[in-house]
Amino acid sequence: VAPLFYGLLINKAHPDRGMLFIGYIVGAAVMIVGGVIAALLGIAAEGRSLEDIAKPLSVVRKASEKVAGLAGGLKPPPPSEPGPAAGD
Numbered sequence: 001v002a003p004l005f006y007g008l009l010i011n012k013a014h015p016d017r018g019m020l021f022i023g024y025i026v027g028a029a030v031m032i033v034g035g036v037i038a039a040l041l042g043i044a045a046e047g048r049s050l051e052d053i054a055k056p057l058s059v060v061r062k063a064s065e066k067v068a069g070l071a072g073g074l075k076p077p078p079p080s081e082p083g084p085a086a087g088d
Contacts, residue, residue, distance in 0.1 A: 002027070 009023040045053050 005026075006020070006023050009019045011019070043053065
């Protein structure tokens with residue numbers, strides 16, 4: 001989106017430095033908002049392995065299979081067979 005936005009601001013036919021400056025201000029505002037969000041929602045992850053921060057997906061998948069009753073060699077029930085069609 002940013003290249004398209006800046007491309008529209010440059011306008012080769014009628015260049016205007018003021019419009020490009022506005023683009024830089026918008027870009028700076030987006031970066032500031034991103035920094036604030038990172039400060040509020042981010043976690044201290046420097047020097048830590050990914051497994052210390054979040055559970056691996058394989059663990060989550062195994063837990064959901066246990067809840068669904070699919071773990072331990074159990075197979076899901078076969079699909080039910082369709083009954084007789086209406087009018088038979």
